[in-house]
Amino acid sequence: MHNLKLIIQREYKARVRNKTFIVMTFLSPLILVGMMMVVAYLATLNNSEQHSIAINDLSGIFQNEFKDADGIKFIDLSSIPLEDAKKLVMKKEYYGLLHIPEMDDNFELARSVRFFAKESPSLDILQQMEQILTEKLNTRELIARGVDISKIESAETPVNIQIQNFEGIRTSKMSNYVKMFFGGAAGYLLMMFIIIYGNMVMRSVIEEKTNRIIEIIVSSVKPIHLMLGKIVGTSLAGITQFAIWVVLGAILLFLAASFTGMDLISVPPSHAQKGLEQMSSNEMQQLIMDISNLPIGALIITFLGYFIGGYFLYSAIYAAIGAAVDSETDTQQFMFPIILPLMLGIYVGFFTVIENPHGTVATIFSMIPLTSPIVMLMRIPFGVPWWELLISFLILIITNFGVVWLAAKIYRVGILMYGKKPTYKELYKWLKY
Amino acid sequence: MGNFLVAENICKNFGKFRALNNVSISIPKKSIFGLLGPNGAGKTTLIRIVNQITMPDSGKIYLDGKPLHPNDVGKIGYLPEERGLYKSMKVGEQALYLARLKGLSKAEAKERLEYWFKKLEITHWWDKKIQELSKGMAQKVQFVITVLHQPKLLIFDEPFSGFDPVNAEIIKNEILQLRDEGATILFSTHRMESVEELCEYMALIHEGNKLLDGKVADIKREYKSNTFEVGLTATDETALLKELTANFNVGKANFKSITKDLKLSIQIKPEESPNDLLLYLLSKARVNHFVEVIPSVNDIFIKTVTDNA
Numbered sequence: 001m002h003n004l005k006l007i008i009q010r011e012y013k014a015r016v017r018n019k020t021f022i023v024m025t026f027l028s029p030l031i032l033v034g035m036m037m038v039v040a041y042l043a044t045l046n047n048s049e050q051h052s053i054a055i056n057d058l059s060g061i062f063q064n065e066f067k068d069a070d071g072i073k074f075i076d077l078s079s080i081p082l083e084d085a086k087k088l089v090m091k092k093e094y095y096g097l098l099h100i101p102e103m104d105d106n107f108e109l110a111r112s113v114r115f116f117a118k119e120s121p122s123l124d125i126l127q128q129m130e131q132i133l134t135e136k137l138n139t140r141e142l143i144a145r146g147v148d149i150s151k152i153e154s155a156e157t158p159v160n161i162q163i164q165n166f167e168g169i170r171t172s173k174m175s176n177y178v179k180m181f182f183g184g185a186a187g188y189l190l191m192m193f194i195i196i197y198g199n200m201v202m203r204s205v206i207e208e209k210t211n212r213i214i215e216i217i218v219s220s221v222k223p224i225h226l227m228l229g230k231i232v233g234t235s236l237a238g239i240t241q242f243a244i245w246v247v248l249g250a251i252l253l254f255l256a257a258s259f260t261g262m263d264l265i266s267v268p269p270s271h272a273q274k275g276l277e278q279m280s281s282n283e284m285q286q287l288i289m290d291i292s293n294l295p296i297g298a299l300i301i302t303f304l305g306y307f308i309g310g311y312f313l314y315s316a317i318y319a320a321i322g323a324a325v326d327s328e329t330d331t332q333q334f335m336f337p338i339i340l341p342l343m344l345g346i347y348v349g350f351f352t353v354i355e356n357p358h359g360t361v362a363t364i365f366s367m368i369p370l371t372s373p374i375v376m377l378m379r380i381p382f383g384v385p386w387w388e389l390l391i392s393f394l395i396l397i398i399t400n401f402g403v404v405w406l407a408a409k410i411y412r413v414g415i416l417m418y419g420k421k422p423t424y425k426e427l428y429k430w431l432k433y
Numbered sequence: 434m435g436n437f438l439v440a441e442n443i444c445k446n447f448g449k450f451r452a453l454n455n456v457s458i459s460i461p462k463k464s465i466f467g468l469l470g471p472n473g474a475g476k477t478t479l480i481r482i483v484n485q486i487t488m489p490d491s492g493k494i495y496l497d498g499k500p501l502h503p504n505d506v507g508k509i510g511y512l513p514e515e516r517g518l519y520k521s522m523k524v525g526e527q528a529l530y531l532a533r534l535k536g537l538s539k540a541e542a543k544e545r546l547e548y549w550f551k552k553l554e555i556t557h558w559w560d561k562k563i564q565e566l567s568k569g570m571a572q573k574v575q576f577v578i579t580v581l582h583q584p585k586l587l588i589f590d591e592p593f594s595g596f597d598p599v600n601a602e603i604i605k606n607e608i609l610q611l612r613d614e615g616a617t618i619l620f621s622t623h624r625m626e627s628v629e630e631l632c633e634y635m636a637l638i639h640e641g642n643k644l645l646d647g648k649v650a651d652i653k654r655e656y657k658s659n660t661f662e663v664g665l666t667a668t669d670e671t672a673l674l675k676e677l678t679a680n681f682n683v684g685k686a687n688f689k690s691i692t693k694d695l696k697l698s699i700q701i702k703p704e705e706s707p708n709d710l711l712l713y714l715l716s717k718a719r720v721n722h723f724v725e726v727i728p729s730v731n732d733i734f735i736k737t738v739t740d741n742a
Binding site: 003018219222 | 448481484485486487503506509511513515516517518519520521522530531533534535536575578
């Protein structure tokens with residue numbers, strides 16, 4: 001235990017004193033915030049662009065229906081014939097020309113509306129125009145059939161289903177998004193952490209091999225202690241880096257936002273923002289309620305459990321790979337079995353869990369140890385029965401012991417092997433040495 | 434005086450390859466033991482087994498009369514053939530770390546390290562990184578690290594490779610002093626002259642089998658062929674040579690002398706006495722040179738290995 005502590009200390013110091021590590025720790029948040037600022041700036045540029053669209057309404061039905069919206073300016077060219085209007089639009093370099101012919105039949109009219117433009121118009125603008133046309137024509141047709149519009153309007157009864165669980169705690173539809181966000185972020189974070197710091201473990205094993213110091217070390221400590229020390233030391237360095245990133249990123253983001261006056265947090269200012277604005281204060285309260293209703297304590301504990309379990313599992317494999325090869329270029333052939341389950345976990349998480357958090361696929365993948373950390377992390381906010389959690393976690397722990405044991409065997413043999421590019425067959429043989 | 438290290442019937446296979454086949458060696462306390470063998474003979478495997486880096490398939494190791502225990506790492510100092518240190522770590526920090534892994538406390542390790550650095554005049558290297566040192570300098574640091582925790586058993590795998598003659602001499606003297614202070618030393622080497630110079634005992638392994646072992650002097654005695662190199666001055670050399678060839682197994686010899694001699698190597702039967710040969714020669718000619726041919730470790734090595742090829 002004494003030696004394990006020493007190894008962890010050395011590994012931690014070696015990582016955090018590394019120049020590249022220091023540079024990346026402080027540069028990454030800068031780059032990230034810088035990029036966000038550029039994106040935000042470009043988004044505002046895009047928004048400030050004004051499109052002028054000419055309306056050539058020969059039917060006269062839509063007078064005053066087209067009102068200028070943000071980014072679009074409508075120009076009425078109904079008084080001149082189509083051909084003249086086209087020429088004018090081309091000359092003035094308008095965005096496009098909407099042509100509505102004169103027809104008695106509403107359905108015929110609906111099919112005959114044309115939009116002339118040099119480039120294909122943006123879907124957003126087309127939809128806006130279609131909506132205006134549809135609404136107006138609908139109303140017209142209803143009136144033509146003798147329906148009283150005011151009655152229809154007064155009869156509209158929008159439904160808002162109130163979701164409530166059996167304990168009587170009310171939630172909103174937003175709560176599903178909240179859960180999705182928390183679960184998705186946790187799963188994604190774990191994947192990134194595994195890839196970045198697992199690789200770091202692997203590189204540090206290879207470094208010891210190429211330095212040829214390994215034989216001295218293993219004459220003093222057990223290889224498995226060295227391996228565990230490396231994994232723990234590197235992950236502590238990783239957590240340090242992550243923490244600095246979060247703090248520094250938040251500070252920089254705050255500074256950037258207050259300096260430029262830009263609303264960086266709500267890039268892109270699209271539907272999400274509109275949704276928030278339109279949300280009544282009642283719903284806003286409900287959202288906050290939802291977040292506070294999440295079992296935060298349980299979430300954090302299970303998150304830590306799966307985070308540590310999953311990270312340990314993968315870094316043991318990374319360490320074994322590092323021990324098996326002589327240089328980083330030889331690691332490619334062994335990367336596939338690591339990346340595949342990680343990707344699978346993320347895909348299953350984003351497609352299946354969100355659709356049906358307790359479906360068969362989601363449940364199975366939250367039991368398989370290589371994908372369970374990611375998939376289960378995504379499922380947890382939706383509420384997973386305790387026995388499922390227990391089984392999944394037990395499987396993960398048992399697999400962890402098994403994989404660490406196997407990895408330690410490969411590690412023990414591999415660190416003293418030089419000059420050979422091992423195959424899977426050879427690795428299997430090492431297990432029996 | 435008992436044996437400090439005993440290896441009993443050690444076997445080790447790597448897959449189908451048999452690296453060690455029933456090898457046993459015993460190293461007496463406070464002696465220097467040379468482990469010889471051609472490349473790939475199994476020396477490093479045996480050393481790794483003693484260091485508990487590799488586990489033997491069968492066989493036992495005893496250290497100071499007791500079966501080897503994982504906690505014994507502190508009693509062993511190992512200088513592997515493949516040398517290396519953390520390149521970007523400072524010399525002092527690195528030495529402290531490795532000494533503490535062997536069980537020394539921080540203060541103790543520091544004190545001893547200062548003593549050794551002073552002794553080898555490398556104090557100013559303390560804050561240098563290994564990558565700033567030359568290969569020979571790094572080896573010196575590594576030697577210090579090997580002996581720092583005052584191990585009872587020292588294992589050196591090719592300790593002199595990479596040293597210039599001056600530093601090799603310094604290291605050799607340090608090794609002898611460590612022996613005098615009570616350490617038992619296991620040497621693995623190809624350099625026969627260092628075995629000749631330092632080792633009291635030796636063992637030779639070849640393709641996983643131990644071919645011979647024992648006291649170096651005993652082995653030499655066993656391998657001598659009762660052959661004597663003689664330098665003679667006679668009036669009629671041809672007649673003398675004819676007479677000698679009739680009585681003994683005579684060959685030509687090559688040694689340095691200042692007189693113009695007839696240089697011969699003469700083999701007698703084991704039961705015959707060299708005194709009789711000398712008396713006989715004295716009666717025939719003037720004897721300028723009379724030396725028994727003692728096989729060098731090098732000769733024994735080559736002979737044993739080629740005989741068993």
